Structure formats: C-alpha cells, structure tokens
Amino acid sequence: MSKHDEKEKQDAGAFGHVTRRGFLKGAGLTAAGAAIMENGLLGAKDAAAAEAEPVVVGPGRVPVTLRVNGTVQKVQVEPRTTLAEALRFELGLTGTKVVCDRGSCSACTVWLDSTPVCSCMTLAVDVGARKITTIEGLAQSEELHPVQEAFIEYDAMQCGFCTPGMIMSCAALLNHKANPTLDDVKQATSGNLCRCGTYPKVFEATLAAAKATRKGGE
Amino acid sequence: MALQQSQQQKPSAAEAKTANTSIPNAARNPSNDEPNKKRNATRREVLPAGIVGTEGMNTVEREIPADEPPALKVNSSLAVIGRSTPRLDGRLKVTGKARYTADVRLPGMLFAQVVTSRYPHARIRSIDTSLAERAPGVRAVYVLDRVLGNAELRDKSKELPAKFPIVRFAGQPIAAVAATTQAEADDAARLFKVEYEPLPFVVDEDEARKKDAPLVFPGAADQGGTAGGGGGPQGVTQEGNVRGPVKSGPRGRPAGDINRGFAEAEVTVEGEFRTQVQTHSALETHGVVADWKEDGLTVYASTQGTSSVRDEFAAIFKLKKSQVRVVTEFMGGGFGAKFGAGNVGVIAAQLSKKAGAPVRLMLTRKDEHLSVGNRPSSIQKLRVGAKRDGTLTAIHLFSYGTAGTGTGAGAGGPAQNMYKCPNILTEEADVFTHAGPAAAFRAPGHPQGCFALEQTIDELAEKLGIDPVALRDRIDESPARREERRLGAERIGWSRRRRAGSDTGPVKRGLGVAQSIWYRFVNMDSACEVRVTQDGSVEILSGVQDIGGGIRTVLAQVVAEELGLKASDITVRIGDTAYPAGPASGGSVTTGSITPAARNAAFKVKQQFLEEVASALGTMPEYLKLGGGQVAVFDRNPNWSDGDRQGRSYKAAPIKSLSFRQAASRLKTEQIAARASRSDDYEKSRATYGGVQFAEVAVDTETGVIKVERVVAVHDCGRPMNPLTVESQINGGVLQGISYALYEDRILDRNTGLMVNPNLEQYKIVGSRETPRIEAILIEEYTGRSSTDAGGIGEPATIPTAAAVANAVYNATGVRVREMPMTPARVLAALQSARGKGGVRS
Numbered sequence A: 001m002s003k004h005d006e007k008e009k010q011d012a013g014a015f016g017h018v019t020r021r022g023f024l025k026g027a028g029l030t031a032a033g034a035a036i037m038e039n040g041l042l043g044a045k046d047a048a049a050a051e052a053e054p055v056v057v058g059p060g061r062v063p064v065t066l067r068v069n070g071t072v073q074k075v076q077v078e079p080r081t082t083l084a085e086a087l088r089f090e091l092g093l094t095g096t097k098v099v100c101d102r103g104s105c106s107a108c109t110v111w112l113d114s115t116p117v118c119s120c121m122t123l124a125v126d127v128g129a130r131k132i133t134t135i136e137g138l139a140q141s142e143e144l145h146p147v148q149e150a151f152i153e154y155d156a157m158q159c160g161f162c163t164p165g166m167i168m169s170c171a172a173l174l175n176h177k178a179n180p181t182l183d184d185v186k187q188a189t190s191g192n193l194c195r196c197g198t199y200p201k202v203f204e205a206t207l208a209a210a211k212a213t214r215k216g217g218e
Numbered sequence B: 001m002a003l004q005q006s007q008q009q010k011p012s013a014a015e016a017k018t019a020n021t022s023i024p025n026a027a028r029n030p031s032n033d034e035p036n037k038k039r040n041a042t043r044r045e046v047l048p049a050g051i052v053g054t055e056g057m058n059t060v061e062r063e064i065p066a067d068e069p070p071a072l073k074v075n076s077s078l079a080v081i082g083r084s085t086p087r088l089d090g091r092l093k094v095t096g097k098a099r100y101t102a103d104v105r106l107p108g109m110l111f112a113q114v115v116t117s118r119y120p121h122a123r124i125r126s127i128d129t130s131l132a133e134r135a136p137g138v139r140a141v142y143v144l145d146r147v148l149g150n151a152e153l154r155d156k157s158k159e160l161p162a163k164f165p166i167v168r169f170a171g172q173p174i175a176a177v178a179a180t181t182q183a184e185a186d187d188a189a190r191l192f193k194v195e196y197e198p199l200p201f202v203v204d205e206d207e208a209r210k211k212d213a214p215l216v217f218p219g220a221a222d223q224g225g226t227a228g229g230g231g232g233p234q235g236v237t238q239e240g241n242v243r244g245p246v247k248s249g250p251r252g253r254p255a256g257d258i259n260r261g262f263a264e265a266e267v268t269v270e271g272e273f274r275t276q277v278q279t280h281s282a283l284e285t286h287g288v289v290a291d292w293k294e295d296g297l298t299v300y301a302s303t304q305g306t307s308s309v310r311d312e313f314a315a316i317f318k319l320k321k322s323q324v325r326v327v328t329e330f331m332g333g334g335f336g337a338k339f340g341a342g343n344v345g346v347i348a349a350q351l352s353k354k355a356g357a358p359v360r361l362m363l364t365r366k367d368e369h370l371s372v373g374n375r376p377s378s379i380q381k382l383r384v385g386a387k388r389d390g391t392l393t394a395i396h397l398f399s400y401g402t403a404g405t406g407t408g409a410g411a412g413g414p415a416q417n418m419y420k421c422p423n424i425l426t427e428e429a430d431v432f433t434h435a436g437p438a439a440a441f442r443a444p445g446h447p448q449g450c451f452a453l454e455q456t457i458d459e460l461a462e463k464l465g466i467d468p469v470a471l472r473d474r475i476d477e478s479p480a481r482r483e484e485r486r487l488g489a490e491r492i493g494w495s496r497r498r499r500a501g502s503d504t505g506p507v508k509r510g511l512g513v514a515q516s517i518w519y520r521f522v523n524m525d526s527a528c529e530v531r532v533t534q535d536g537s538v539e540i541l542s543g544v545q546d547i548g549g550g551i552r553t554v555l556a557q558v559v560a561e562e563l564g565l566k567a568s569d570i571t572v573r574i575g576d577t578a579y580p581a582g583p584a585s586g587g588s589v590t591t592g593s594i595t596p597a598a599r600n601a602a603f604k605v606k607q608q609f610l611e612e613v614a615s616a617l618g619t620m621p622e623y624l625k626l627g628g629g630q631v632a633v634f635d636r637n638p639n640w641s642d643g644d645r646q647g648r649s650y651k652a653a654p655i656k657s658l659s660f661r662q663a664a665s666r667l668k669t670e671q672i673a674a675r676a677s678r679s680d681d682y683e684k685s686r687a688t689y690g691g692v693q694f695a696e697v698a699v700d701t702e703t704g705v706i707k708v709e710r711v712v713a714v715h716d717c718g719r720p721m722n723p724l725t726v727e728s729q730i731n732g733g734v735l736q737g738i739s740y741a742l743y744e745d746r747i748l749d750r751n752t753g754l755m756v757n758p759n760l761e762q763y764k765i766v767g768s769r770e771t772p773r774i775e776a777i778l779i780e781e782y783t784g785r786s787s788t789d790a791g792g793i794g795e796p797a798t799i800p801t802a803a804a805v806a807n808a809v810y811n812a813t814g815v816r817v818r819e820m821p822m823t824p825a826r827v828l829a830a831l832q833s834a835r836g837k838g839g840v841r842s
C-alpha cells in the first residue's frame, strides 16, 4: 500500500456495510452501476438494507474485504474500482483479463459464489460476502479442473487471452449441468468473445470434460 | 559416391561421418563437379517431394549447405514432428499464469493514458497541460511532436508549418500522461485543454474521390510498409485524395494484353463488389510497458515482432539496437497490426524517460478500433473473359478502397495470381480519407480480392454450364489445390449441390466453394540456440514470439525430433530480443522461417553431444543412435545399409542403451550449445500456400439472415508440423472469414467523422452461437525447400471463406450479394431487386 493510498483512505464503514444507496450517493449513478442493478447482482436483501441505513462512501479509497479463491483479502479501493481492477491491480491476480471493460466480451468472467459474472461490470465494493473464484483458483492446487485439462488436450486456445474467461464460463456450465449438449456449451459461451476463433475446440473440450467428469464420478 | 549415398533416404555411413566431422562433400570429394566454393560448401541431398497420398509423391534432389542436417523424412516416419502435440504453454494459459504485456507489473510502474483528437481533421492551436500536470498522482505528461502510422507528405512544403502534428483522423493521439494509478491517469487525461481549429473532412471513399473533396494531404503522400506487409507502393502519382491506380499483374507487372484477351473471349462475366473496413480487434489491445534506464530501454510489448519493435525503438530514440530489449512472453492477438513501436510505444518510452519509472500504456478498446489499424475497404470492378471450354483469356480488375490516412487498399493479389490466364491487368487505387490508417491484416488485400474473383469464377462456371469445381480444375495449375478440391468436394458432398435457388420454402439452402492463394515468404533473420546440459535438460532460445499459432510447441517438437526426446522434455525460451534473432510473425512466415534454424541448431548440438558421449564411452559417434529418450550404442553404424547387396535393410541390434540423461552426464562441460540460422531456401522458385473451402448455408428469405451451417476447409502448409494447432488456425481463419462476410463493419458517421461503433457489442464479431461445424482437412505437401520444409497457414485459412459463403448464398437463393457485410438488410434488398426482375422463387 503506497503512502498515497493511505492518505486517500477513508473509513467508510466496515466490510458488509457498503450499501447500494450509499454507493450511488457517493459515486453517482454510473452505467456500470445501472447495469448491475438490472442484472440483479445486488441482492434484494441489500436493497432493503439500503432503505434502512444510508452510508456514504467514497469518492476516496475505502477498505473492502474480498473472499478470493479461499482466502480473505483486504484492499483499499475507490468505490468506482471494478472487481476486475481490484483483482488485477490490487491483488495481482492477472489471470482475469479486461478486454472491453463494458460487459460485452466476458474475458473478465469470475464466479461470485457459483454464478459467472463480468468482473468489469461488478464494483469491488459491491461484492460483499460472496465468494470470488478466479481462474487462478479453479484448479485444486496441482490438479487442474477437468475443463482446464480438456482445453489443453483439445487445443481450445490460441493466443489464450480469452481463455481464462472462456474456461470460467464452461466450468460454470458443468457445475449446473453435468450432461450438457453442444447447444448448452454454445449458450454458455455466447458472451465470450474469442477473436482467434477457437470456439469449435472450446465446444469439443467442454463436452469432453463433462464426459470425463461423469465417468470420474461414477 | 556422394550422390549415390544421399539418394538413399537415410543418411549413409559416409555421409553421417561427413556430417559429424564437418567436412563438406564439395571440399573432400574432388570428383564433385561443383566449383570448390570453400565458404559456401554444399552437398547434394534427396528430399521428399509431392503430396502424400497422391501419385505425384516422389523425391527431389537439391544442392544444400553442407553443414545442414540430412533430409527429414515424411511425417509418418517421424516420432514427434507432424504429430498432434498439445501446447507446451497450455497449462500456463488455462491457469491464468501466462503473463501478457497487460499483466506486467514492475516495481514503481506508472500507468498512462492517451489524449486523442475528437475531430477528424484539425490544426491544433494550443495544448495546455498545466491542469493535468497538477492532477493527483501525475508524474509526467508528453505532447506528441510526430505521429506514426499515417502516410506522410512527400513534399513537406506543401503544407503550412504547424506547431503540433496536424490531426487527420478522429482518435489521432495528441498527448499523454503517466500517473500512479490507471484511474488517475484517466482522470488527468481529461484535464488537457486542446484548442482545435477544425478543418473540412471526408470519411467516405466515394465522396473523397470527388474533385472538390476536402484533402487529407495537400500533396502526394506515402506510407512505409511493416514487417507484416501492408502499406502500398511508394512514389505513386496522386490526384486529390486518389493515389494511383497502380497497374500490375502476375509477378508485379501486367501480363499480355487484356483488350486482345477480351476480344478472344467467348464468354465474359463482370461485376462490381464492395467490401467494408474491418478492424483487427485483437483481445489484447496494443500496449507496452516501457522501462527507460540510463543504460538502455526495456520494453514489454504486445507484438508480433520483438525484433521489428526493437528496430523501430532504436531508430526513433537513436539508440543502438543492443541497447533496446523487447520482451513478449505471451501476446493476446495481433492479426497483422502489431509490428512496430508505434505511437503507443513511443509515448510510453517518452513518459518513462521523463518520469524515471517504468510506464504501462495499454490502449482502450475505443482507441484500438480508431487508431492502430484496419483492413481497408474495396470497391472492385472485375471482368473475366473465357473460352467456352473454360480457358481464361483475360482478367481485368479496377479497384479502389480506403486505407484511411494510410495506403495499401489494393485487392489485386488473387486476380493476379490464382489462375492461369495469359492476359491480366489489375489497377488498384488508394483513396485517402480522414480515418485511422490501415495496417496489414491477415492476408492483406486477399479476402477482399477473393470475394470478387471467386464469385466471378462461380458466375462464369454457371454461364459456361461447367461445375465450379471442374472449372477450377481446368484453370488452376496448382496440384495442391486440385487435391484439396477433390477431398473437400467429397467431404461436403458436393454432388448434392443443386441448381441455384432450388429450394421452394422461405429458408433456402446452398453450397458454395472458393479457394485461396498465398505465397511462401521466408525471413532470413531467423536463428536459434539449442543447449544441452549435463543433467539432461534441453533448452531452445530464439527471439521469435508466439502470437497464438503455437510456434513455442513446434520449436520443441523440432528439437525433440532431432534429439530423440519428447516435446515436453524441451524448455522453450522465446519472445525476447536478448535471444538469437527471430523473425516477425507476419505473412505466415513464422514456422517456415524459424523451424529450419531450430533443426539446424539441434543437429549441430547433437553432433557435439554424440562426439563427447562416444568418446566417453570409447566408441564412435556414428555408432550411437538417439531415440525414445535413449542413446543406443551399436557395434557398428546402425544406418549402414551397404552390408546387404539385395537392398534389404540391415538391422543392427544395440549392444547397450543408456538414457539421454545418463549420456548427458558424460558431457565434458556443464553445458554444450549450438547456434544456427537458416540458409536461404534450397529452391527459390515461387511457391504458394492455399486452400479450398466449401460452405453450406441456410438463407432465411423472409428475414434476410444467413446462417453458415458447415464449412469444410482443406488446406496445405507444406509439412504440417503440429496438426492440432494448424487445425486451430484453420478454425480461426474460417471464423474470421465468416465474421467479415456477415457481421463486421467499422461505421464512420459522415457528419462528424466519428466511429459510431468503437466497442465490441456494436462492432459485431462472430460468436459461439454463429459458429458452424468446421471440418479442417490438411494435406501434406513436400517441396524440399528447407531442412524442415514447413510453411504457413495463418493467412490462407481466412482468404476464401467470405467468397465461399457468398457463393453458397447464391446457390441457395439464386441471388448474388456483392457487398459485404452480407447483412439481413442487404440480403433482403438483393432478393427484392431480383424479385423485381422475376429472379427469385419464393
């Protein structure tokens, strides 16, 4: 943490007390904020809480606690800082990529609990107690996730820049659906842009991973 | 003697000996007729030649440098090369650990943001940086005194002198700022006060051609080329915004006389075709981390050419090349637009110099669309004449297009080079507009040229009543393409193809074919070093970068093949100018250029390895054989075949065997290493790479939506090194082609000169749901041109797709769509106008 950061630090309430209304007051209604509301990423409970106890945070840095890949990380971020930026720049988790920074490519996909979200469209202060899983946290120590294994085997990558987001989307699909169809995989990756055009191998790999997982689980 | 020996495919005893002791044949064998060229000693070598699985498969004899390895057998006889090998860096990529330029974080690193012009044409009166300089976290500001990428006036005195570079497109960089965080840099960039004097502009190529159109340059202008091709010829005549046309034909000049050719024609087909501007849209934007130090500059760059980036930095900052180091561990796509330092690199280095700290500058998505390259548009008038039997008599292409403030909008390549025709003339003009300069983009000029040529050939076939595949068999001399047509037609079921517009319902299906042509280019600045260490570990080092094609893995395969190891046994260190010179990855040259250097280096180090191990074991190097991770020791040369006069191969059994690692432990020193570059191609006549693609589409004539359902893509790339990654590149080429054909379009607003869709949701790119079933088929073609005989696939894979889709749309509907992207609106309009003429059944 730099001196500068310390200076900017404002105690705007402990983790969990940052509310939607408080955030909106502090940072103004941004496109990102609006989209988050539309996407319903803020739970109804938060919304109810917002009515009850308005807290103003920002525009300076505020302390936020993030539960990332099984660890608890405290960071100081401005309310406008996206989860993607917090992960990449505050925590050094650069596996999560930022490509469009506006929700149109899914390169920045991480899981909040088990839901894949665009981390460029999620503010770090809004994550709350939800568990964040990034591409770095997908493998169980040395053992790769079956989707990761299959991506290597089937060459479901070229330049690899879309790959982390693509894998997070495909692995999330398998969490929900053990026996996906080709259409399910297409649907799950429909937001993931791959300029190198690796989709056919992404489909193959994901279907193969599903099959391998089913076999392994028998 | 030397001749006879080398005619046996395996290296003979004497030859192995020759190689091991480095005595070239020309020097040791006086009966050799070759002049005794001591410095360039050569030997004769017989190499595989032809297409595997066809009657043409044979061998060819070449004069090759004496110190290069013996002929590499065809893939089916090899252990590692030619086998599908998962990427060695796959694990890093799937775990998010691969470090791209965007991920580089150096101690004390600052973040930069660029200030760009919001006018398409303006003189800048003043720039006030004071507010920005005082903003929180700001450490340096920089105002550009020169803009790279635009064409430049040949005669600078034609323009009034200006304090700041004249703005010629919206999005042109003007200034930049570096601050402690990205947010601070972004905030500070908004605080620059730029006073503009807006000037008249034109962003439409048809408007720009008019006599009274606002001028982009007040005189003739030229743009330099890049390592990836692109840029137009220099010194071309220019009138207003129109540069050229440049007259050309096969091999750079018009062939025959088109007037005579058309007079001889029994059938003539002509049409006008339009293609749009496409942006590269690589996922990782252009960007660098520049670290300026007293003793030199280190740059982490998202580039296709570590060497070409270094060269431009050295030239601009007047540094020795040795003082600039460029590192590209991983890069997130380039497609032709990432070769030089560019404005991005210069800005970051200037800021780093001023701030005394490393500076990271990654372009925003918007700037990426606006300022760092695109595929030029084209408007092509193509006319083809033929005899009734299909023989072509004349091809005439007149085209113009806009490369914005750049040049290189030509689309003549396919018309010039694809088919046999005695009379060919192409006339290609560039039209300057106030739009971001073009850059090389995956096969510059060719996808657009194919869109016109291959539709015209399709039309010709119909007019002649000849099947389009059969017509191409008559007019295309390439044996590779012939085989590809045969394989592809069989796979897609070409015999199912019906007369155009046969379906009666609203959704109509059809099949189309088109083919591509690309050329073998070789970059001689290709070198590798291979090291073997006493613990048995093996490394290969080269400056070459992996842009996603998978060269990292292919280099390991080449070394592994030579040393009898597995690809995963080899550590590959690439993407750093600190290593031996590597070629820039453009023009599909990477694999064809660098793999011979890798094999030559591995062969050299192998010779030293065998000598040292043999001497430690008290035997002869030629009695040792590497393979399967083992060093087998024989009591005689295991390659000897002259023991059996009947020609049966003599199989010696090894007397003992030790692991590669055990053998390496017998090396005299900790490490042995060999560095090698590549010689020029053994055979320098023109060679082409290409492919034939078949598309099956469904066209909804009520909505105008085209759905590509299936593509069969049959390609050649010389010796396929790693079929797995080649397939990936073919998939990518096909998908980019579909995306180009149906969706992508850079739209500039005529009234403001601004791009209206500088993002990734309104700039439409093919996604998973539009991905058809793609079947990639590779043929294996040998031409005996280098020690690996490998070629390239990146560009040929994308060239024919749009044309194949267009031909399939015609076959489905009986209506030609001559303008890209083939959006529902254009499809409906084409159907409508055909209906007016009574052309469509519904």
Ligand code: FES
Pocket (backbone or CB within 6 Å): A097, A098, A099, A100, A101, A102, A103, A104, A105, A106, A107, A108, A109, A118, A119, A120, A121
């Ligand atoms: S970077 Fe988040 S969706 Fe594109």
Ligand code: FES
Pocket (backbone or CB within 6 Å): A157, A158, A159, A160, A161, A162, A163, A193, A194, A195, A196, A197, A198, B283, B332, B333, B548
């Ligand atoms: S692999 Fe390059 S963008 Fe998907």
